[in-house]
Amino acid sequence: MASRPEPHAPPLFPLTRERREITPGAVHVPGWLDAAAQRALVDACRGWAAGPVPMRHTRLPGGGVMSVQTVCVGWHWQPYRYTRTATDVNGARVAPFPDWLRELGRRALTDAYEDEAAGDGYDPDTALVNFYDGAATMGLHQDKDERSRAPVVSLSVGDTCVFRLGNTENRGRPYEDVELVSGDLLVFGGPSRLAFHGVPKVYPGTGDPATGLATGRLNLTMRVTGLTGPASPGR
Numbered sequence: 001m002a003s004r005p006e007p008h009a010p011p012l013f014p015l016t017r018e019r020r021e022i023t024p025g026a027v028h029v030p031g032w033l034d035a036a037a038q039r040a041l042v043d044a045c046r047g048w049a050a051g052p053v054p055m056r057h058t059r060l061p062g063g064g065v066m067s068v069q070t071v072c073v074g075w076h077w078q079p080y081r082y083t084r085t086a087t088d089v090n091g092a093r094v095a096p097f098p099d100w101l102r103e104l105g106r107r108a109l110t111d112a113y114e115d116e117a118a119g120d121g122y123d124p125d126t127a128l129v130n131f132y133d134g135a136a137t138m139g140l141h142q143d144k145d146e147r148s149r150a151p152v153v154s155l156s157v158g159d160t161c162v163f164r165l166g167n168t169e170n171r172g173r174p175y176e177d178v179e180l181v182s183g184d185l186l187v188f189g190g191p192s193r194l195a196f197h198g199v200p201k202v203y204p205g206t207g208d209p210a211t212g213l214a215t216g217r218l219n220l221t222m223r224v225t226g227l228t229g230p231a232s233p234g235r
């Protein structure tokens, strides 16, 4: 029978994936959400996907549709603006942005930037929840429909993907491909806030169904719109 490891023995499964600043202001924290937190996030996203605005493939002005499916909370994003009601879907007002998600965003900044004060005053008011089936991808783009340049906090659950983090000038090089795994946190703020980024590939079947997500990849990004307007109910 194997003996118990000594208290000072190295962990049986050493963490090889460590917090890393990819470019100034862009930080990847692998495994930030534990299994219970991932399940809770999947549950919440499933609730939002059911309504009041259903998760859908966003229609682009050129006539195409995005391969990912998206649902929003707080403010509704449609190309290329935020509205309180989903005028391009069913006209309903989106679900309010919950306090627990704001709190999670603050902790994300504190941990990513290793600075107790980094989350102070962070007040995200919208979250975009994207679902990628095995074939979905997202082209390189900037998140620039927000008036605020506060950081974007990104959480991933389910299948592993390739996340491409580029420069702030164009879709070309330099860029770096980073694998985002279930539970990973990525923050992009500061000089990287307007970096081009996208998801060129998802690896189907790499997620753990114990998260509550049998297939596919879920990504939630929270942002500060910098907009004011008719407040969400409860805010």
Ligand SMILES: O=C(O)CCC(=O)C(=O)O
Residues within 6 Å of the ligand: 128, 130, 138, 143, 154, 156, 163, 197, 198, 199, 219, 221
């Ligand atoms: O899925 C991701 O990791 C990125 C999503 C994204 O860039 C977006 O929703 O704007």
Ligand SMILES: [Fe+2]
Residues within 6 Å of the ligand: 141, 142, 143, 197
């Ligand atoms: Fe984005």
